[in-house]
Amino acid sequence: MSSLTRDDVAHLAMLARIDLDDAELDRMVGELDVILGAVAKVQQAPIDGVAPMSHPLPLTNVTRPDVLRAGLTPAEALSGAPEVHEQRFSVPRILTED
Amino acid sequence: MTTTSTSTDEVMDYDEAIARFDPVMGLEVHVELNTATKMFCGCATAFGAPPNSQVCPVCLGLPGALPVVNATAVESAIRIGLALHCEIAPWCRFARKNYFYPDMPKNFQTSQYDEPISFDGWLDVEVEDGAGGTEIFRVEIERAHMEEDTGKSLHIGGATGRIQGADYSLVDYNRAGIPLIEIVTKPIAGAGERAPEVARAYVSALRDLMRALDVSDVKMEQGSMRCDANVSLRVRAGDGPTSAAQLDVPLGTRTETKNVNSLRSVERAVRYEIARHAAVLAGGGSILQETRHWHEDTGVTTSGREKSDAEDYRYFPEPDLVPVAPSRERVEALRQTLPEPPAERRRRLQTDWGYSDLEMRDVVNAGALELIEQTVALGASAQAARKWWLGEPSRRANGAAQDLVAYAAQLGFAPADVAALEGMVVAGRLNDSMARQVLDGVLDGEGHPVQVADARGLELVQDDAALEAAVEQVIAANPDVADKIRGGKAQAAGALIGQVMKATKGQADAGKARELILAKLQ
């Protein structure tokens, strides 16, 4: 039944930028498996002819006027960044071009 | 993964490529809307602001932030769809496009996937027919959907970076969340050798349309309009690119060229990819479906990120946003706000102004249409407005590698100045050569036309007595010439007019001098 491997968890942790040590990895494989198993029950629901629901409320057209609102200062915006250079978020390089 | 701007790719001679293959294109154009605020938050959208100064918890994707749709952006999206003759969806949703690049801090871009707000439209574009005229090529539109722009990354390190040895990206999220409309064509077939020209004409027509709608700055050099060009080739069949046999041939593998930032680049990039594909296919190779990067400086494309990894975006409906469901009444009300289509407007103005096809093409290519329209509205004749705008101002704008509108705006040189200049000519204060001097002075920043004419002392001699005295003096000094004119040789008057102009230091009205000379001697 289990489809999640320790490598999968290590990969997810890397993508999510979460440092997990070996003991934590071992524990997370088990815990995530239980969670996935529980969520997998959803797949048993009969959904033929049911439109996918994206929102539980019967609402449409919730908009706001095109009016400026104060946001964050650059210092506030960057306050949680692990690394900052030239008032920009410094991140590991993934691509050479935009 | 490092890309360089040089390439060792083989290319086939373009004419040979077209003789052997039939090109098919797909164009994806992103238009940044000119709303004051972002798509889902109230942050400003101004270009060129300090990094990360136009951000908030929503566009930074901080936990707990809730996006809300910008009403004006939806309105612009609908107007764009209508102007492209699209159906407007009565109900549509946003979707999350998931990916792990740092240019979106949320790890997804909010876009539309299976339910675009507008779909199934067309845009007619004008291409040259090879006989000095123009003909219409219809480009079918697949969809035009709403999404948000991504942040801007500066890549540091490697071969092209600024800091040797470093290897990271610096991200500015000011652009993240700015409303975008992505306009996607259906496959554009049947253009044959004119495919590059059609691509350029299409992007140009879209730009004109966005300007007319006043929904975007459409500045390609600033990235507020961007084009990705898909190109594929298939073998030639039938008797021409629009023949049924040709259109039945399955499409070849395509490449998608990005970083195409000017109209000229659109044309060049499509042309290059056709020639490159042809060389690969003729050599027995196959085209790799991939993203290519266009290099303006060297005129080539190079391989970019491979599609295989990026293709799986795991789209799913955006749970934080409710559907957009424009009522039919709302759509019809917005249809009433559509401007005159740019091509129709050009035809109307050409008729009103009495321009030849060539004159009109020069005006359009110079980007002078609006300037001339405003100048004519201020009372100048259409021919005079064309003459002045396409003269020195266009020459200087070209020299500065700027478009005419931007050049004039930066200089503070307005249609009112041209109208005032021409007004002085019509009123008889300036002759043509004086008006040119005044124009030079205005463009050199010496002031408005009347100020420049005053300061430089440029004024035709209006004083009839002074002119008459000069004429009499010249006649007295040239009895031989005067005799010839008395004998009926009116063309001899030219020599005397020249001397009158000299005597008045060029400030006389030559026509008036001629009249006076003839009146006295005939």
Ligand SMILES: [Zn+2]
């Ligand atoms: Zn924001």
